[in-house]
Amino acid sequence: MSMRLLPHPTRRAPEGPVVCVVLDGVGIGRGDFGDAVAQARTPTLDRLRGLPSFTSLLAHGTAVGMPSDADMGNSEVGHNALGAGRILDQGAKLVTEAIRSGAIYGAEWRRCVDTVKASGEPLHFIGLLSDGNVHSHIGHLIAMLERAAIEGVAKVRVHALLDGRDVPARSALPFIDKLEAVLVRLSQDGRDYRIASGGGRMVVTMDRYEADWRIVERGWDAHVRGLGRRFGSAREAVEILYKETGLDDQNLPAFVIADEVGPVGPIRDGAAVILFNFRGDRALELTRAFEEEYFDKFARGPKLRVEFAGMTQYDGDLRLPSRFLVAPPAISGTMGELLAGAGVTQLAISETHKFGHVTYFWNGNRSEPFDPQRERYIEVPSDGPPLEHRPWMRAAEITDRLIAELDAYKPGFVRVNYANCDMIGHTGDLAATILAVESVDLCLGRLIEAVRVRKGITVVTADHGNADQMFDLRTDGAYQVRTSHSLNRVPLVIADSRMHGGGPELAPPPSAGLSNVASTCLELLGFSPPESYRASLLAR
Structure with a gap:
């Protein structure tokens, strides 16, 4: 203009x-x-x-x-x-329209799906689990889960960050139950869709403006490495953590979902990861941890060989992430x-x-x-x-x-x-x-x-x-x-x-x-x- x-x-x-x-x-x-x-x-x-x-x-x-x-x-x-x-x-409206029109399932979505179908690793979704519509919306996640099932993705893992800030302070369980019902419904015909990890948004993953990289590191440990306190389900984790800590959703510590074999969803080479938050400020640091070749904010280790995409581009000047599903305004x-x-x-x-x-x-x-x-x-x-x-x-x-x-x-x-x-x-x-x-x-x-x-x-x-x-x-x-x-x-x-x-x-x-x-x-x-x-x- x-x-x-x-x-x-x-x-x-x-x-x-x-x-x-x-x-x-x-x-x-x-x-x-x-x-x-x-x-x-x-x-x-x-x-x-x-x-x-x-x-x-x-x-x-x-x-x-x-x-x-x-x-x-x-x-x-x-x-x-x-x-x-x-x-x-804005982001919420752009994503909603992209899902309605199908535009969200373009080249970058296709790249993520093709990657996991070839490798056998899961398609991972990381983001805020609520309908607050400020950073994300659970409806967007559910739409992509259903599309993944239609396109033949065999394994999906969701890393669910708890809100309690843009929605009521202790509202995590209804959102978890809603997501679990979808995952159970989609886990048919050989598909395996599960929640893998989570934690409160203010202490796990969603730091902003580099105020405290330890928040991102906690998320990296839980989502990527499968390190953290183990629970049999996300509901069990939240119920126990409520009782033990007295904290609201946004401040609950990180948790990892595990079965008899171990953590159900660490992120490994060959996987694809979609960060489904559409707002940029609390998505940029995790994006950097996945995308930067040389990274020194915490002991990340070598860059993962995964296909990574953001819901949108969170910083146009820095071009982060380099791949995204919906173009920003x-x-x-x-x-x-x-x-x-x-x-x-x-x-x-x-x-x-x-x-x-x-x-x-x-x-x-x-x-x-x-x-x-x-x-x-x-x-x-x-x-x-x-x-x-x-x-x-x-x-x-x-x-x-x-x-x-x-x-x-x-x-x-x-x-x-x-x-x-x-x-x-x-x-x-x-x-x-x-x-x-x-x-x-x-x-x-x-x-x-x-x-x-x-x-x-x-x-x-x-x-x-x-x-x-x-x-x-x-x-x-x-x-x-x-x-x-x-x-x-x-x-x-x-x-x-x-x-x-x-x-x-x-x-x-x-x-x-x-x-x-x-x-x-x-x-x-x-x-x-x-x-x-x-x-x-x-x-x-």
């Missing part, structure tokens, strides 16, 4: 920067006892809610390219929408690219947990700057787990560094993500999440004042909800801890001290969503948004 920015006929950029603040996981909830945002002391957010520029945006479902409005948003699709200024079909003409072309200096900053979101995902799934001379990316290293013991995380350090960079680097446009309310919200700890909200609110107040003094404008929004809904009401009338994102709208407010009332008037349609933020920021910067972008929310 060839686009360039033109000056806006009436709007002019401020003397200082335009700073877009993403309050990760801060939605607009019901204001009840389970709404950590409402329960927290938030003088900054309270003041912002009184500005004429305060409104709310859609941040889930079809508004961010998901298959349906029952699908929660997430940080990846949220930052794609914020940076791209358009609604783009092609996103060009992002706000970052257009601003770079217009010569605007840009700064992106967050801590490790969300650094990739203000860089890679904001840039349309591109890791590198468009113009290294005019873009600066700053990663503040995150603390290690358990996060709920430090709900303030690195918000203060991010704020300190950002304020310093406003003077040292003098960016025209800044994007910053405060990760606290999402990362702590995922723990299910209400008290810690309230502290996370308060920590972010304190830093937000400092940042807005710093931008005001420098004659800039602050745009505050969120990529999705989480901290705003910490409990679900069950059918039996009891409350259950919620560790997943909410379907609530998110705030948008513009703080501009030059304006009467502290901010401009907005004119958002009911369908306004995250993809409208890019045009809004471009107009604040004095540019006319491209016609292909969703409209600015500034009143005419």
Whole structure:
């Protein structure tokens, strides 16, 4: 897509920067006892809610390219929408459509199937076993299992990572039972389809941003080497681990399924492996362990001679994986690219947990700057787990560094993500999440004042909800801890001290969503948004 920015006929950029603040996981909830945002002391957010520029945006479902409005948003699709200024079909929707059309069963699928039919080794599937539709969907896995049976694959092994984060905290057993029923049904006419290993997503396999390679190593030991505590079935493993550890699904230790002979599904030379997660951030490291010839992150040993394919390509710049079943969304003409072309200096900053979101995902799934001379990316290293013991995380350090960079680097446009309310919200700890909200609110107040003094404008929004809904009401009338994102709208407010009332008037349609933020920021910067972008929310 060839686009360039033109000056806006009436709007002019401020003397200082335009700073877009993403309050990760801060939605607009019901204001009840389970709404950590409402329960927290938030003088900054309270003041912002009184500005004429305060409104709310859609941040889930079809508004961010998901298959349906029952699908929660997430940080990846949220930052794609914020940076791209358009609604783009995302991983879940692309995979669902590829399965419906049969396009998923193309050359790379054929290569995997042919490999195992020739070698006699199993076809292995590794991924998150839930219907959260954030990293994966069990329906995608089942469709591929059924296709493998139709195509004559004799052996299949599933390495099932447990969710408890994008779905209820202890929901693994129904998903395991559903998968086991399919595997039993398909294990006929000489076929042998079984679960081989598993573990909780936060401690096994699904690390991201190289925060803790030991997580990937635990998965490698269980999935590839068959090393780990042995159980007769995945249900038995989960039931025993629940009782012994008291942990929820996402934190359960690795387990290996074994019979009288030994582990039922270590991955050996001659096998084929499909990583069926479609979201990239927590799939990249395992991909590297399978694909890199020279690998030093843990004692992997020689590269396995297996056919490896991802559900999609997780990093277009690095071209990882090299083979994949479904092409990722092609996103060009992002706000970052257009601003770079217009010569605007840009700064992106967050801590490790969300650094990739203000860089890679904001840039349309591109890791590198468009113009290294005019873009600066700053990663503040995150603390290690358990996060709920430090709900303030690195918000203060991010704020300190950002304020310093406003003077040292003098960016025209800044994007910053405060990760606290999402990362702590995922723990299910209400008290810690309230502290996370308060920590972010304190830093937000400092940042807005710093931008005001420098004659800039602050745009505050969120990529999705989480901290705003910490409990679900069950059918039996009891409350259950919620560790997943909410379907609530998110705030948008513009703080501009030059304006009467502290901010401009907005004119958002009911369908306004995250993809409208890019045009809004471009107009604040004095540019006319491209016609292909969703409209600015500034009143005419």
